[in-house]
Amino acid sequence: MLSHIPQKLLDSNPDIALSSDIIGNCVHCGVCLSHCPTYTVLHNENDSPRGRIFLIKDMYETGGAPDSKTVEHLDRCLTCLACEAICPSGVEYSKLIGHAREYVEEHYKRSLWQRSVRSTLEILLPRPELFRLSLYAGKLGRPFRSLFSGTIRAMLDMVPKNPLPAIGKINKPGLYASPDQPATGQRKKRIALLTGCVQNTLDPAINDATVRLLNRHGVDVVVARGAGCCGAPAEHMGDEDKALPYVKANIDAWLREADSPEGLDAIVINASGCGTSVKAYGHVLRNDPAWAEKAARVSAMAKDITEFMTTIGLSKPVIETGQRVVYHSACSMQHGQRIVLPPKTLLREAGFEVLDVPEGYLCCGSAGTYNLLQPEIANQLKDRKLKNLKSVHAQIAASGNIGCITQLADEAGIPFVHTVELLDWATGGPIPPAMAKMAH
Amino acid sequence: MSETVQKAATAMRPTKVEDVASVVKDAVLSGHKLEIRGNGTRTGYGNPVQADTTLELGGLDQIEFYEPEELVIRLGPGVTMQSLQATIAERGQYLPFEPPFWTSLYGTDPARATIGGTMASALSGPRRLFTGAARDYILGIEGINGQGEHFVAGGRTVKNVTGYDVSKLMVGSFGTIAALTSLTLKLWPAPPREQTLLFEATDLAADLARTAEILRAPIAVSGATRLETPQGWQLAFRIEGMEEGVAEHVAELTRRMARPVAATLDDKDSAALWASIRELDPLNATPDDLIWRVNLPVSQAKSFIDAAGQGGGLSRYFTDWGGAEIFCATKPETATDAGVTRLRALAKASSGHATLVRAPDALRRSQGAFPPASAAVAALSARVRKAFDPMGLFNPGRMTVAGQGSKA
Amino acid sequence: MKMPVTDPGVIARREQLATGLRAIVGAEWVISEESERAPYQCDGITAYMAMPLLVVLPASTDEIRRVLLFCKENGVKIVPRGSGTSLSGGALPVEDGILLGTARLCNILDVNPTERIARVQPGAxxxxxxxxxxxxxxxxxxxxxxxxxxxxxxxxxxNAGGVHCLKYGVTSNHILGLEAVLMNGDVIHLGGNYLGAADGSLDLIGVLTGSEGLLAVITEITVRLVPKPETARVLSMSFPSVDTACHCVGAIIGSGIIPAGLEFMDRKVLDAVAPLIQETFDASTAALLICELDGCKSEVDALVQSVTAIAQKEGAIEVRASNSDAERERIWRSRKLAFAAIGKICRDYYCTDGTIPRNRLPDVLAKMAEFSKKYGLDYANCFHAGDGNLHPIIMYDSRKPGDLEKAEEFGADVLRTCVDVGGVLSGEHGIGVEKRDLMTHQFTTTDLEQQQTLRCAFDPTELLNPGKMFPTPCRCAEFGRMHVHNGQLRFPDVPRF
Structure with missing residues (x-):
């Protein structure tokens, strides 16, 4: 599509120049609408990728502050990237929306209310201790949730109904070594694990299972000192500047490990939302000469746990499995990282019967901080996902992203676990807590 | 007017397109109504027409071109069905929609039945279930409209979205839109092999349910009829195609039917059976029976048959298209306005509609051969006819009975 | 692109009209902010854009009926729109007309396996x-x-086509019933949920199918379902020249075999696709045919043998047949990626849609090479060879002034050539605004007037999708006066709409 963005803007802002090229690749065929969650539930072209590309084009062409409608439609995007995955012309929508959101934050003055909600989330989510505290506070507020609407209500809804789980084993930096005799008999490997800020608070069992699984397969796990939040929560809200300190801290921490005598075989991530973010470090810092190369190196080393397990091979299951597992692929997994087969193949190798969710390309509505910022749409998507999920009559639901699990677990009607918990269980670990609980 | 027009008492039989136009122009000037037909072998289908002049298009009987490798033929409406079918059969091709002649029903000469009449009457046979109807094989037309103007619509290619599909509008319009002067048809390679399997029938509802299962399986069934034969009620399934395919489909059909095969008919015998079904022979109708064609959802076929048997004067019937089409004969005493109204009401109660295939002229004139349309559709149809024939010269009353549309 | 004269009075009343429409469909379903209307300015062709007066998204047949009556009363034009993917500008808005979207009417109402039908809303x-x-x-x-x-x-x-319409027919062959709303507010029901439901009255379903939104707004559709073919195999056949490939198309169909799909790709397309599918094509390959054969297993195997033999006889360099679904997918991938691949080797492309008799393929393809020289624009060919439906891809650069116009002229020359060899302007994309002005090349004035009077029978207001399909306005009100001979009204009794 031809755009007429003023030359001055193109010359002064490399991100907008890149956006202009990307807009040029869009032929307006409309294929992206088919997989767009917001278009599916809202039916408005403005809430589709093709419509947003048009809005972004107009925003740059007009210059200055965008109008509130434009911002509203850009805000509604879940960045699930289903559109990018299906686009026949290879339009890099993620970059377009990312740059556009930065532009919005720079030029558009949000209401005081919106600003305070957004900054609260930016402060809370990346800090496990604070997030944990706020959830305790939230538990006190939960009974009064009907008094609230919108974001506050969504935040209260996110607070687990059940007691918060105890702090997990993998809660501080250090080495979590594998036994001397790995089950697979392979050379020992060494990886850095991103423990995930939200995940370690909401469901520490995932990291415990991950480490057990890796250790059992002869993999030493390092939680690098100085590494923390991947930076996604800030970036989701268009605040790249606030995200960069996290990004740089991680790069430093991991490269310190990678360049140590023991070295690193990979940076393993078991929350696909974080994985997408780390894999994008190279792009985010591409124009920063001091960081570009280092960031690219980290991105190249980043692997989802299922990618990594596929490369080292899963050992034979030691218990009888065979349960019908419906696998929900997170957007960050299937669209962001384009990882489609590995999780399902591993689950099958572990002896499970694996089922797909109808309309599996649609986001569940969780999408990072989305369910907090756009609760109405998130709830529609959640209901649709739950209906589809239930339609295949599985015994267990699995996913590779804490956000989706939190969004769906309470109402799925079946235990909702992380893929690694099932893989760990099948190869010798304990039964996943969610299943044990459901069994009682 | 040209010399080539042979004047009968009130019949015109032009052999050139210009002469068709002249006849129409004369009618425009004189206000004379025209009965447009091919050779008039199927005037018993549809309503009788009261016109001042008969315009027979049987004289336009030339094939303009036939390109077998392109699967296309362009010809005048007067080309007889027999000569058309013989011509294309020589090149291994056929008209897949299996048009019936129905000349035995009307006591006319099958050799004179034309392609123009067949298309104008939208005659499609048992294979429609599988291959589509007459309308699905028209690619283009030329004709003279009600102002004596020659016009073209469609073309000669299968894919064509160039202007409204007026060609399809012509099919089944019984000459009420235009005087056709040329037709372009899509042809299809004739299957080299056919086989029909007959199974003993059981209960009607169970048979139709089983048939529905067969028809949604990947089996190339090109005929699915339930009829009464000298051996009793039977289900007939036709399979056509390449030698290899037919054998596999037959095996699959037999497996899924899970009933013993009562008889297998090969090629010629199979063709003979379906020709008789196409011509409604299984009805064994007496000359005074009314003959009906009822179209309805398969799931309603049983309730209609039961109701027509109890209160509709049904004497004999068979089902085609897996049950979505029922041909039936009703007793001579049903040939009254009340009898027709009753059967139509029964068809409507079964979510379908009933067409009088054969009935006395007076009855078709008063009740109409075709079921009345809703007021909105009748009004729209009248406007569409008027768009082509503003003075209402062509086949007045052939498809509709005055005032009927607004009543329904 | 010349469009019907805009009525500034209507544009001036935008807010007032929006209020009226909001009362019908609900406040949030009338889009009136300029920034939000902007993304609706074009469909699948971005070369033509116009800002719609308002975008209206109704949720029921009755809402559509009321919207149409409201527009009729207020003299407001209506452009119907589905997902906005037309490649002929069929859903191009007009500035003094609303865009009537069916996006909210997206449900499948019924799937009935016994009758083998599905009843769906238009936006599904x-x-x-x-x-x-x-x-x-x-x-x-x-x-x-x-x-x-x-x-x-x-x-x-x-009347959309597709790869499989060679054997299975186009949309028109699969519609059993329609519900539609006319400009006078009548809701018409045509056909129904069984075979033959529409028999005994005029084939208005046939007229509405392919009518490009000029006659009525379709609000419900009943389609015919068929059993999924048991199995399918695909042949990939490479040829040393475009001519040999074209002859092979004729030879396959002439032998009495109707493939489920038969597609053509020229060397330029292959070169563009190769890096995307990580495959290389033999240097001597000038054109590739992809032929899908379906049916039961033994039948398909026999057909694969027959087609292979024909291709070899016609001079194919190489014939490969798929032996698994994965292989079949891989062969199809090159075809499916063709247009995106071309998009990567040029800034913009323009694709048009003429259809010709198969045996004229070599002539028309040769003509295209001439046009390419004439306009100095590169082109590639990737099309439905089995039904002679050409999709020449003309490459241009929208940033270069005059390039788009040259591409359009190139396309127009191709389409005129199609008509001249006995073909038509459009096989499956429709006329829209894109091919509108070429209609006079295919039809006489009388032919077009006849089509336009038909339109008047459905929509005498001419408010539905104006400026599409016909190069001139209909002038429904004047039809009675059209045939004035020797200075005197010839048919004074002809009713006027």
Whole structure:
């Protein structure tokens, strides 16, 4: 599509120049609408990728502050990237929306209310201790949730109904070594694990299972000192500047490990939302000469746990499995990282019967901080996902992203676990807590 | 007017397109109504027409071109069905929609039945279930409209979205839109092999349910009829195609039917059976029976048959298209306005509609051969006819009975 | 692009009209902010844009009926729109008219395996019909390349084709029933949920299918479902010249074999696709045919043998047949990626849609090479060879002044050539605004007037999708005066609309 963005803007802002090229690749065929969650539930072209590309084009062409409608439609995007995955012309929508959101934050003055909600989330989510505290506070507020609407209500809804789980084993930096005799008999490997800020608070069992699984397969796990939040929560809200300190801290921490005598075989991530973010470090810092190369190196080393397990091979299951597992692929997994087969193949190798969710390309509505910022749409998507999920009559639901699990677990009607918990269980670990609980 | 027009008492039989136009122009000037037909072998289908002049298009009987490798033929409406079918059969091709002649029903000469009449009457046979109807094989037309103007619509290619599909509008319009002067048809390679399997029938509802299962399986069934034969009620399934395919489909059909095969008919015998079904022979109708064609959802076929048997004067019937089409004969005493109204009401109660295939002229004139349309559709149809024939010269009353549309 | 004269009075009343329409469809379903109307300015052709007066998204037949009556009363034009994927500008807005979107009418109302039908709303996406029918072993056959997003309503309006229509027919062959709303507010029901439901009255379903939104707004569609073919195999056949490939197309069909699909790709397309599919094509290959054969297993195997033999006799360099679904997918991938691949080797492309008799393929392709020289624009060919439906891809650069106009002229020359060899202007994309002014090359004035009077029978207000399909306005009100001979009204009794 031809755009007429003023030359001055193109010359002064490399991100907008890149956006202009990307807009040029869009032929307006409309294929992206088919997989767009917001278009599916809202039916408005403005809430589709093709419509947003048009809005972004107009925003740059007009210059200055965008109008509130434009911002509203850009805000509604879940960045699930289903559109990018299906686009026949290879339009890099993620970059377009990312740059556009930065532009919005720079030029558009949000209401005081919106600003305070957004900054609260930016402060809370990346800090496990604070997030944990706020959830305790939230538990006190939960009974009064009907008094609230919108974001506050969504935040209260996110607070687990059940007691918060105890702090997990993998809660501080250090080495979590594998036994001397790995089950697979392979050379020992060494990886850095991103423990995930939200995940370690909401469901520490995932990291415990991950480490057990890796250790059992002869993999030493390092939680690098100085590494923390991947930076996604800030970036989701268009605040790249606030995200960069996290990004740089991680790069430093991991490269310190990678360049140590023991070295690193990979940076393993078991929350696909974080994985997408780390894999994008190279792009985010591409124009920063001091960081570009280092960031690219980290991105190249980043692997989802299922990618990594596929490369080292899963050992034979030691218990009888065979349960019908419906696998929900997170957007960050299937669209962001384009990882489609590995999780399902591993689950099958572990002896499970694996089922797909109808309309599996649609986001569940969780999408990072989305369910907090756009609760109405998130709830529609959640209901649709739950209906589809239930339609295949599985015994267990699995996913590779804490956000989706939190969004769906309470109402799925079946235990909702992380893929690694099932893989760990099948190869010798304990039964996943969610299943044990459901069994009682 | 040209010399080539042979004047009968009130019949015109032009052999050139210009002469068709002249006849129409004369009618425009004189206000004379025209009965447009091919050779008039199927005037018993549809309503009788009261016109001042008969315009027979049987004289336009030339094939303009036939390109077998392109699967296309362009010809005048007067080309007889027999000569058309013989011509294309020589090149291994056929008209897949299996048009019936129905000349035995009307006591006319099958050799004179034309392609123009067949298309104008939208005659499609048992294979429609599988291959589509007459309308699905028209690619283009030329004709003279009600102002004596020659016009073209469609073309000669299968894919064509160039202007409204007026060609399809012509099919089944019984000459009420235009005087056709040329037709372009899509042809299809004739299957080299056919086989029909007959199974003993059981209960009607169970048979139709089983048939529905067969028809949604990947089996190339090109005929699915339930009829009464000298051996009793039977289900007939036709399979056509390449030698290899037919054998596999037959095996699959037999497996899924899970009933013993009562008889297998090969090629010629199979063709003979379906020709008789196409011509409604299984009805064994007496000359005074009314003959009906009822179209309805398969799931309603049983309730209609039961109701027509109890209160509709049904004497004999068979089902085609897996049950979505029922041909039936009703007793001579049903040939009254009340009898027709009753059967139509029964068809409507079964979510379908009933067409009088054969009935006395007076009855078709008063009740109409075709079921009345809703007021909105009748009004729209009248406007569409008027768009082509503003003075209402062509086949007045052939498809509709005055005032009927607004009543329904 | 010349469009009907804009009525500034209507534009001036935008807010007032929006209020009236909001009362019908609900406040949030009338889009009036300029920034929000902007994304609706074009459909699948971005070269033509116009800002719609308002975008209205109704949720029921009755709302559509009331919207139409409201527009009629207020003299407001209406452009119907599905997913906005038209490649002929069929859903191009007009500035003094509303865009009537069917996006909210996207449900599959019923799938009935016994009757083998599905009843769907116009905004349902094509592929969702087959998905809903799939558990019953059935599918909806017409499969335009846009099927993942194009709507059934849009498919009916454009009589969409697709790869499989060579054997299974186009949209028109699969419609059993329609509900539609006329400009006078009448809701008409045509046909129904069984074979032959429409028999005994004029084939108005046939007229509405492919009518490009000029006659009525279609509000419900009943389609025929058919059993999914048991198996399919694909042949990839490379040829040393375009001519040999074209002859092979004729030879296959002439032998009495109707493939499920038969596609042509020229060398330029192959070169563009090669890096995307990580495959190389033999240097001597000038054109590739992809031929899909379906049916039961033994039948398909026999057909593969026959077609292979024909291709070899016609001079194929190499013939490869798929032996698994994965291989079949891989062969199809090159075809499916063709247009995106071309998009990567040029800034912009313009694709048009003429259809010709198969045996004229070599002549028309030779002509294209001449036009390419004449306009100095490169082109590539990737099309439905089996039904002679050409999709020449003309490459240009929209940033270069005059390039688009040259590309359009190139396309127009190709389409005129199609008509001259006995073909038509459009096989499956429709006329829209894109080919509108070429209609006079295919039809005489009388032919077009006849079509226009037909339009007047449906929409005497001429408010529905104006400026599309016909190069001149209909002037419904004047039809009675059209045939003035010797200075005197010849048919004074002709009723006027």
């Amino acid at each position: 996406r094509n592929i969702t019909v087959s998905e809903a029918a799939s558990p019953h072993g059935l599918c909806y056959m017409p499969d335009p390349s846009s099927q993942i997003i194009s709507t059934i309503g849009g498919n009916v309006a454009e």
